[in-house]
Amino acid sequence: MIDALTLDQLRIFLAVADSGSFTGAGKQLQRVQSAISQSIQTLEVTLGLALFDRREKKPRLTHAGRALVADARRVIAGADMLRGRAESISKGLEAELAIAIGQLLPQDIGMAVLRELQQRFPELPVRLLTGGIAAPERYLRAGTVELAIFPLELTQATDLEAEFLLEVPLVPVVASSHPLATLPGLITRQEISSHVQLVLTDAMTTDDWSRGVVSSVVWRFADMNARMVFLLNGFGWCNMPLHMVAPHLKSGALTRLRLTEQEGFTMQLHAVYQRGRPPGPAGRWVIDRLHAHLAARGN
Template identity: 35%
Template sequence: MLDALTLDQMRTFVTVGESGSFRGGAARLSRVQSAVSHAIANLEAQLGVALFDRSGHRPVLTPEGQALLANARDILLRVDAMRARARGLGEGIELELSLIVDTLFPVEAIGAALTDMRSTYPNVSIRLAVAPLGGPLDGLVERRFTLGITVGEDFRDPAIARRALTTVGIVAVVAAHHPLGRRAGGGALENAELADHLQIVLSDPSQRTTGRDFGVLSPQTCRVNSQDTKHAMIRSGLGWGRLPFWQVERDLDEGRLVRMPTAALGRNSQVGAEAYLIHRIDEPLGPAARVFGEALARLCR
């Protein structure tokens, strides 16, 4: 009977499915392997389908098991979210608000929202970090931070809730005295011409982009570990690259940087990327975190 299904059975099923073996699942759950095998067998009997093919050296999910694994994950995430909400109803004010922000997001807006939060909760300490690419998502997945801000659609996790905030303009720029900068008024560049010049690229501190590059058009790259370093290298004339418009607006207005003369990097060398406020669905947000989130959303509007 389906009514006899338990959350423990589903959690055991998901753990075994993710670990790839009954032994691995038992180790993760700190149980003996026979208890895990028994729980899976009971679940299969109640569902009326085989979840694993046990004919080989290691158990392999059946097609039915693969389909139902997604349902089990979804149920567990919803239960975790319900538990977190229930815990949050009785919690008091946080001692610390920890926040990790994508380098593409304007940090002054973070400061303004934190100031707003502190006017309501002046005794809450703040821990703030800035990281590129997969860094903010890793910070939440690894439980090192309570809130994060990520920019773009490339970094998602089913355990992380997202709230859209605003669009960040990302513009391809080069120093005015760079050879590409001197071409700014002389017709559009093709990709082959871009490949003749060094591109300044931001490195990912996480492992989420291993083997992948975002917007890299030149085989010649200079990889740096901070947005400020990337900005400085582009301004120096070392190479070209993409930076958030808020960071280079003054440089563009005063002629130190120019937009890349190519349509291969967006209309007018600019694209928009959505910024999201993120948090774990299984950890309740305290009062200070909620006030900060609302303040930031108002500022972004």
């Protein structure tokens, strides 16, 4: 008998429970009271439970009825979400939005856009992947994601479509307890090359990115956050995104190095997708919101 349960019955059950009467539920659902009463009776037979105590003027939820109200709300909410997703997909919205985000994207911008995404497309499932410097491109090429946010310069790929997002400044920094932090004036290449440099690498390949590498001894990390931990603990120096180290520079935990050769460099961050396979409506919306947030911040 439980298979005879319908969403309409559950909606009527909740309407009676919320309004406190069959008449109130009828007005809410624009149905005659007799139809409301009959539906509740059918639901009670189907469940084998009395949901309302009708001995008084207004029906009151029984103990069983009160226990089932929350379950009924979850079922209805799930059905509404299913209907919403189906309608969105039928209109071209992705069944799931899969994005790979590299670690150079400022976290506050990324979180703001993803929060807006959740509000704009509440029924849309999101697959969010992160990883080392080359992981976003691998996810994209494997078809695991349809949109990746990373610097195209890392791999020099020419067969992917890319939209410029912003220039990310990278600056040379070191823990304030490190010997390099005490050197006066500009630091020469000879002075800095004898100290360990913390460098990003790709754990899946043997091709190491070499831009900005000047030290003769390097420690390589596949994860930006792991490198930050070692940086703060004085293991060596490195070029880090300014937005990531700004709080530590302000607190005094890190010191910005002044080098004779350069005081850092910039990397271009892109929204990347496979050629001939542009993002769907939600993916396109994410790119547009990233542009809007970055423009508002002056990037």
